[in-house]
Amino acid sequence: MAANHDPRVSRLARSLRGTGLFFRQAVQTFRATGAxxxxxxALATALTRYVTHRDDPSVPINIxxxxxxxxxxxxxxxxRMREGDTFDMVEANPKFVDHLTGLVKSDPVFLPVADRVTVHHAxxxxxxxxxxxxxxxxxLPFANFTAEEVRTIMEYYFTVLRPGGHLSFFGYLYTKQVKAIIAPLDDYLRQVRSGWEVQEWVNRYAVGREQVLRNLPPAWIHHLRKPLG
Ligand SMILES: C[S@@+](CC[C@H](N)C(=O)[O-])C[C@H]1O[C@@H](n2cnc3c(N)ncnc32)[C@H](O)[C@@H]1O
Incomplete structure (x- = not known):
């Protein structure tokens, strides 16, 4: 059978491959995968707010x-990358790393910027x-982590973030309420504590919050900013 070169078909095939791989990894490693x-x-677009809106659009950024x-x-x-921007992705799961490496080499969205994109397995x-x-x-699925893990990661983000830089992250709506009903007590309490840790960082540095209902499951996003001084 002849190969189908319609870009819409290639895009759909790529997306289905990605969803299948994600689901299989979620079954095997739910704690790390988290969905x-x-x-x-809609969620992906909302997370790119500070790649799109920049303080000085003439200055390249590191993402x-x-x-x-x-x-x-x-x-x-x-x-949404512009001339001179760099983009580093860091992923713990080796199956996802292989998939992303392939994407950077073949996906039409990545091809124009591929020489400024790096995939790290770590x-x-x-x-x-x-x-x-x-x-x-x-x-990262903070709701699946301990409060100590969340603190270590947040401290890391705020170390490598430039003053004035932005951190955007997401979680799913109502996970605490669902866990209160179906999860063992110690897992529920772990999530409550990691949620408090997230909230502390939000209280200190938040500049925006949004809900994305057009996602499965519906999600919230927090945008934080590292102070200049
Ligand atoms: C909820 S999924 C999000 C995937 C993707 N960003 C999306 O929105 O569809 C969480 C991802 O974080 C990765 N991950 C979990 N812990 C990590 C860590 N400490 N460092 C890097 N990646 C991690 C998982 O392997 C998984 O790919």
Whole structure:
């Protein structure tokens, strides 16, 4: 059978491959993956707010994405990159790393910027502190982590974030309420504590919050800013 070169068909095939891979990894490693399907377009777009809106549009920026998974948010970021911007993705799961590496080499959204995109196979906190980023987009499932893990990651973000830089991250609506009903007590309490830790950072640095109801499951986003001084 002849290969189908319609770009819409290629895009759909790529998206289905990504969703299938994400679901299989979610079944095997739910604690780290934290969702059963990748983020949708509305959530991905909302997470790129500070890639789109910049203090000085003439100055290139360095972007970090933690936990890109199969890359729906990464694609939205790549589509909004401008001349001179760099983009680093750091992903813990080797299956996702392989998928992302393929995406950077073949997806039409990535091709124009591929020489300024790097995929790292690591935990985000292993990336080192010698670089500085203007925008960090985090897809990490904080609701599945302990309060100590959340604090370590937030401290890392605020170390490598440039003063005036932005961190955007998301979670799902109503997970605490659902856990209160179905989860064992110690898991529910762990999530309450990690939620308090997230809230402390939000109280200190938040500059915006939005809800994205057009996502499965519906999500909230927090935007934080590192002070200049
Ligand atoms: C909820 S998924 C988000 C995936 C993607 N950003 C999206 O929105 O569809 C979380 C991702 O974070 C990755 N991850 C979890 N802990 C990590 C860590 N400490 N460092 C880097 N990646 C991590 C998981 O492997 C998974 O790909």
């Amino acid at each position: 059963v399907i990748p983020s949708g377009t 970090l994405e933690a936990g890109p998974g199969t890359g729906p948010v990464s694609r939205a970021i790549a589509a 935990l985000v906190t292993e990336l080192g502190t010698d670089r500085r980023f203007d925008v960090i987009v985090s897809g």
